[in-house]
Structures are given as structure tokens and as C-alpha cells.
Amino acid sequence: MAALPSGILGDLDPTSDRAVFRQIADQIREAIDRGRFKEGAKLPSESELVEHFGVSRMTVRNALAILQSEGLASSEHGKGVFVRPRPPVRRLASDRFARRHREQGKSAFTVEAEAAGSKPEVDSLEVREEKPAPDISARLGSPRKVLARRRRYLLDGRPVEAAVSYLPLDLARGTQIAEPNPGPGGIYARLEELGHRLDHFDEEVRARMPSPSEVKMLRLSSGVPVISLIRTAYDTDGRAVEVCDTVMAADAYVLAYQLPAN
Amino acid sequence: MAALPSGILGDLDPTSDRAVFRQIADQIREAIDRGRFKEGAKLPSESELVEHFGVSRMTVRNALAILQSEGLASSEHGKGVFVRPRPPVRRLASDRFARRHREQGKSAFTVEAEAAGSKPEVDSLEVREEKPAPDISARLGSPRKVLARRRRYLLDGRPVEAAVSYLPLDLARGTQIAEPNPGPGGIYARLEELGHRLDHFDEEVRARMPSPSEVKMLRLSSGVPVISLIRTAYDTDGRAVEVCDTVMAADAYVLAYQLPAN
DNA sequence: CACCCTTACTCGTATAGACGAGTAGCTAAG
DNA sequence: CTTAGCTACTCGTCTATACGAGTAAGGGTG
Known part of the structure; x- marks a missing residue:
């Protein structure tokens, strides 16, 4: 009819x-x-x-x-x-890794999500040692092996972000960083306890269409790009102590940065 | 056959x-x-x-x-x-609006492009007064009218970025900012000459698929998202003196930011 | 040599039909 | 009342065909 x-x-x-x-x-x-x-x-x-x-x-x-x-x-x-409904966006402030937040004990993701009234989850946690890909390796000063921490973040049951952290193995092996649960404040808190006082982070932001596996992992509907964010953490000695490779559903995020003018 | x-x-x-x-x-x-x-x-x-x-x-x-x-x-x-060939990416460093660059006289886009061996162009320049859209207006402290400066940036003939700057009209009217060519150092240099010493910038980064008009304007091939960047410039009095709404071809850009850890 | 036209390829658009598979609601059987 | 199944709708996949339009190269004409 x-x-x-x-x-x-x-x-x-x-x-x-x-x-x-x-x-x-x-x-x-x-x-x-x-x-x-x-x-x-x-x-x-x-x-x-x-x-x-x-x-x-x-x-x-x-x-x-x-x-x-x-x-x-x-x-x-x-x-x-x-x-297509526009889901609420999560705003990532540029001070989200400030020490004062870390000292609260909870992870940034959890705190933020609960503040926004959403139910945060982390799943498909995997921690393993592996040989780093060339670009990761280069950022970390070419270690032979790295510790890789893989996880996926969900808000109210919806996967919004997949992330992998890479740390030089000599730095992470045998510490709580190599455990599935890194403890309060996350791995950055552990790094500082180990004497690697964090100095600054570099972030590289790209956008592109997702690969088929990313579509699956983040349950993306068609026409939704991903934001790829690669963050490198440096300690006060200038050493790169962690690289975090994050893929985010672009319809779920706004990244906010503050730049000085001078 | x-x-x-x-x-x-x-x-x-x-x-x-x-x-x-x-x-x-x-x-x-x-x-x-x-x-x-x-x-x-x-x-x-x-x-x-x-x-x-x-x-x-x-x-x-x-x-x-x-x-x-x-x-x-x-x-x-x-x-x-x-x-699809991957075009060379332009990297936007977070210090690209630092005062020392501005004092060189040339625009950031020009300097960077020439350093990379590319031929930079700016076209479809339009400067006019208009009533601001609600979100722009809110960022600028709700001025009744604004000066809008529209332009498009090209690298080696390829359009890569379309940008609109909005400034409160009471601030820009009658100054060189309202001229098609704002002079050496761009409008930020003029703003500082007018006594609005810049303090910091806020940037919001999003990614999404382009609208049909953006596809046309940036000559995007299918499967290429855009990065939407909204920058607000604040002077030392805490006043928002400019909002710049930029749409970039995502396959042409990497945004780089540096964040302090404390 | 320079130019135009033909030709053969490319992808773009559009039609008409067929069957499969997921969903939701109604209905008849238990 | 509950449930199983029917039915009618939805979109998903696939075939076969046709013509249009852009490109490139060959060949003939001037």
C-alpha cells in the first residue's frame, strides 16, 4: 500500500x-x-x-x-x-590530566562520567608485553619491548573510546602498572610514585573514517568518523614514559584545549 | 574485453x-x-x-x-x-599563535606553508558586518552585531581550510581589522595594538562528516571527514575578543597540543 | 604538424524484478 | 492469559539491462 x-x-x-x-x-x-x-x-x-x-x-x-x-x-x-539522534557529547578538558585530579584517586573517566550523570564502564582489559610498532617505538625512544594496556570505555552501555597505553618495559615490568588494575589515580599516579614526575603531555589529534574493526569495537553507525588522539607523556627528565593511542567515536566527543598567547 | x-x-x-x-x-x-x-x-x-x-x-x-x-x-x-593518495599533512602546533611568531609580521599559515615547501594561497575573502549566530554570540558576550571575516586557505592549489573570524563590532569597526587586508601579523597583531593584549585561546575540536557545501568548498573526496575547530581569543581583561570557526579537511591536518602536567 | 572525430574504454544514473531477513502486530491455538 | 505462528511491513542483497557522460588514444583530414 x-x-x-x-x-x-x-x-x-x-x-x-x-x-x-x-x-x-x-x-x-x-x-x-x-x-x-x-x-x-x-x-x-x-x-x-x-x-x-x-x-x-x-x-x-x-x-x-x-x-x-x-x-x-x-x-x-x-x-x-x-x-540520527545526536548523543550527548563528552567534553575532554585540557586539564584533565592535572595532578590535582590524579590526587583525588579516581580515574578521570569515572569522575567525569558520574558528574555528567552517566554510568561509566571499562572493559576488554588486556595487559601484555609486546614489540612496539615503529611509530610508537620512535616516540618512546625505541625500547625493544613495551607493556601494552588495552581497554575500552563505555558510557551508559555505549562504547565511546578504545585506548592502548604503551610504556617502556624496563619502566613498567614488575610494578602495579603491569597489573590489570593499576590502582587509584591510574598509571600516571604510579609513574610519579616510581619517581617519574610528569612534566607535560604532547597530544596529536587526527580525524578519519574508522576501519571495519573500529566500527565493530565502537559500534559506530555509518557516517561517523573517529578522532584519533596520540598522547605522549614526558617526565621532568624529558623522557617519554608513556604513549597512549586513543580512538574515539567522533559524535561522542569535543576536545577542549587552552593555549597561552605568549 | x-x-x-x-x-x-x-x-x-x-x-x-x-x-x-x-x-x-x-x-x-x-x-x-x-x-x-x-x-x-x-x-x-x-x-x-x-x-x-x-x-x-x-x-x-x-x-x-x-x-x-x-x-x-x-x-x-x-x-x-x-x-586514495594520502596528501602530506599540515601540522598545527599549539604555539602557532605565540606572540613571537606574530611579531615576525607574516601570517602563520604563510610561514608554515613556505617552510614546508608548499605554495600558500588565501582566497574568497569577505569581510562584512552581520548578526551573530547564537553560539558565536554567546562566546563573544552577546554583542548585537559582529564583524565577520571569511576566507579559504589553499596549499599548492588545494583548498584545505575554510575559516570565519567573528569580532565584536564595537571593537573592530573602523580599524584595519575591518579591511580586507589586516596588515602584518594579522588581526591578532592589530588587536594588541588596539590595547587588547591577548592572554590565552580556548580551542574546541570536533570531527564530523562534511555538509554538501563544505564538500564543494574544500573539494573533499568521499570518505574524508572534517575537523571543526572553534577558537576563542581572550584578552588580559578576560574579554573574548574574537571567535574563529574553522573547518579543515581532516586528511590534510594533524593538530598538536602541549599540555602541562601540573 | 595541428586539429577533429571516432572509438573504446571508464564510471554515473536509472529501471524492474526477485528473494532474503529482521520486526512488529494480530490472531488463533493451547 | 499466554504463546506460537501468520502476515505485512521494513531494509538488505543481488541480478540484468540500458543509456548517459567523461576520458584518452588512434587515425584521418586539413
Whole structure:
């Protein structure tokens, strides 16, 4: 049957040289932007759009694929295509590794999440020794082996971040850093106890589309990029004592930095 | 005719429950990752893939569409589908707005680009007064009107960044800041001459897929996200004197920040 | 030699049809 | 009342075909 998709969508312009599926995508996009379709709302079904515009199903699907790749919509098998809701973003302040926070004992992730009223979780914890990849190795001063701490962070059940910390093995082996639970304040607190007083962090921020394994790990819907953040921690001797390679769902994060002007 | 696409690609697994077009995408992706197809190299044509895998053209196109949405490949009408070359990245250091750079007279963009051996350009310059959008207005302390300076940056002819600076009108009107060419050292130098000694900058970093107009403006190929950076400049009185809203092609940038540990 | 046209390839767009698989609601059986 | 199954909807996958449009190279014409 396929009922009419309401009066929200107009007609095609046959004189336009813009491809039909793009015109359809344009119309739906504009309707979303104008709030005619609200966050989380169901878009007209493929068959409704087929009937409304008088085109074939593949044409409609192409139009919807555009919106999905733009991150505006996402489809659910058997249910429909929906306006992608914007999840609450987590803001990472540039002072999040300040010593005073560390001295509170709890991990930064936990404290922040609870303050925001979310339930934080950490899972798929893995700690092992391994040979570092070239770029990691270079940042750490080319140690033969490193300790790798892998984990995934979730907010209210949603995975938002996957991180791997690498530490030179000579520094971490036999310490609590090599334990699954590094204790209060996290590994930075342990590093300072071991005499590596932290001086500063370098962070490199990139954005790109996720690999298939990242899509799986972070349960990303299509059209959501990832932010890749590589942080290197230096002690007061100028030695790089940790590299943390983090991949974040871009729709869940805003990174905030403060720079001095002088 | 369609010659064989060489022995790089294997066969499909008919027993797998993974969709055929995904299997094809997987094979090509793996071949790219392993360097069997190098950067900029042409992938087998659609008809070659059709023949090799014994599937229909739409199936092959679906597979190629996956790779494009992942940013691994990009198609050129009439020519073929190519492994997307990774352009050289521009690194934005966190001290790029330090006063000592400003005092050199040249703009940060120009200096950096020339140091990297690239030809920098700035175009589509537009300076006008306008009513600020709510989020911009809030950051600037809710001025009634602002001066907006729009421009686009190119490296070796490739657009990489589009930026808009907003300044409270009472601060900028009638000064050189309202001129198309703000003079040596840019608007930050002018602001300091006007008595607004800069104290610090706040930067907010996000990543998302580009809007159609951003795709056009930055000539983005599919599968390339954008980095959105919103910088607020504060003077020593704590007043926000400028907000700069920047959209960057994510494949052209790495942002580098340094954070103190204390 | 310079230019244009043909030709053969490339990807882009669009149609029509088929079947599969997930979901949700109704209905009939227990 | 509960549940199992039917049914009608949703999107997912795949085939086959057709024509349009951009590219590049060959070959003929001027």
C-alpha cells in the first residue's frame, strides 16, 4: 500500500541536471535541517518514497545512502530509516590530566562520567608485553619491548573510546602498572610514585573514517568518523614514559584545549 | 574485453554468510593494506571485477562504494577508481599563535606553508558586518552585531581550510581589522595594538562528516571527514575578543597540543 | 604538424524484478 | 492469559539491462 509520506517533501525538478537521487537526498536533508523530521524520527519508508517520487527503489536507496554517509540518518533492518539522534557529547578538558585530579584517586573517566550523570564502564582489559610498532617505538625512544594496556570505555552501555597505553618495559615490568588494575589515580599516579614526575603531555589529534574493526569495537553507525588522539607523556627528565593511542567515536566527543598567547 | 585483474584478488566464499559485496570490499581493502595496490594506483575496473568475481555490476559498485566511504579509494569519472593518495599533512602546533611568531609580521599559515615547501594561497575573502549566530554570540558576550571575516586557505592549489573570524563590532569597526587586508601579523597583531593584549585561546575540536557545501568548498573526496575547530581569543581583561570557526579537511591536518602536567 | 572525430574504454544514473531477513502486530491455538 | 505462528511491513542483497557522460588514444583530414 504505502501511504503518502505527508506534505513535507516536494517534487523533483526534471529540468535540473542534478541527479534524481541527489535531489531526493537534498529534499530529505533540508526537511531534517528544518526540523520537519526530528531527531530519532522515522523517515518515510523506501516504498513510500518510491511512490511519492515515482522512481525506482534503487534510486531511493541511493538517496538514503547519501544521508547515511553524511551521518544524518541511519537505517535499522526491519524497522526503517531514522534521523540520527545526536548523543550527548563528552567534553575532554585540557586539564584533565592535572595532578590535582590524579590526587583525588579516581580515574578521570569515572569522575567525569558520574558528574555528567552517566554510568561509566571499562572493559576488554588486556595487559601484555609486546614489540612496539615503529611509530610508537620512535616516540618512546625505541625500547625493544613495551607493556601494552588495552581497554575500552563505555558510557551508559555505549562504547565511546578504545585506548592502548604503551610504556617502556624496563619502566613498567614488575610494578602495579603491569597489573590489570593499576590502582587509584591510574598509571600516571604510579609513574610519579616510581619517581617519574610528569612534566607535560604532547597530544596529536587526527580525524578519519574508522576501519571495519573500529566500527565493530565502537559500534559506530555509518557516517561517523573517529578522532584519533596520540598522547605522549614526558617526565621532568624529558623522557617519554608513556604513549597512549586513543580512538574515539567522533559524535561522542569535543576536545577542549587552552593555549597561552605568549 | 576486460583483462584479468591480475592474481591479487582471490575467490569468494559462497558458504560465508558475509554479503558478497562485503567480501569483495574486504579483498580489495586487504590488497590495499598489504601494498598490493599502491597509493594512487588504479584499481581493477568495474567490468574487470565483474568478470573476475562473476557477479553483477551493482554488486561490484557496492563493494567499491564501501571503500570510498572508508576513505580508501576514490573514483574518477571516465578514468577509474584509484587508491586514495594520502596528501602530506599540515601540522598545527599549539604555539602557532605565540606572540613571537606574530611579531615576525607574516601570517602563520604563510610561514608554515613556505617552510614546508608548499605554495600558500588565501582566497574568497569577505569581510562584512552581520548578526551573530547564537553560539558565536554567546562566546563573544552577546554583542548585537559582529564583524565577520571569511576566507579559504589553499596549499599548492588545494583548498584545505575554510575559516570565519567573528569580532565584536564595537571593537573592530573602523580599524584595519575591518579591511580586507589586516596588515602584518594579522588581526591578532592589530588587536594588541588596539590595547587588547591577548592572554590565552580556548580551542574546541570536533570531527564530523562534511555538509554538501563544505564538500564543494574544500573539494573533499568521499570518505574524508572534517575537523571543526572553534577558537576563542581572550584578552588580559578576560574579554573574548574574537571567535574563529574553522573547518579543515581532516586528511590534510594533524593538530598538536602541549599540555602541562601540573 | 595541428586539429577533429571516432572509438573504446571508464564510471554515473536509472529501471524492474526477485528473494532474503529482521520486526512488529494480530490472531488463533493451547 | 499466554504463546506460537501468520502476515505485512521494513531494509538488505543481488541480478540484468540500458543509456548517459567523461576520458584518452588512434587515425584521418586539413
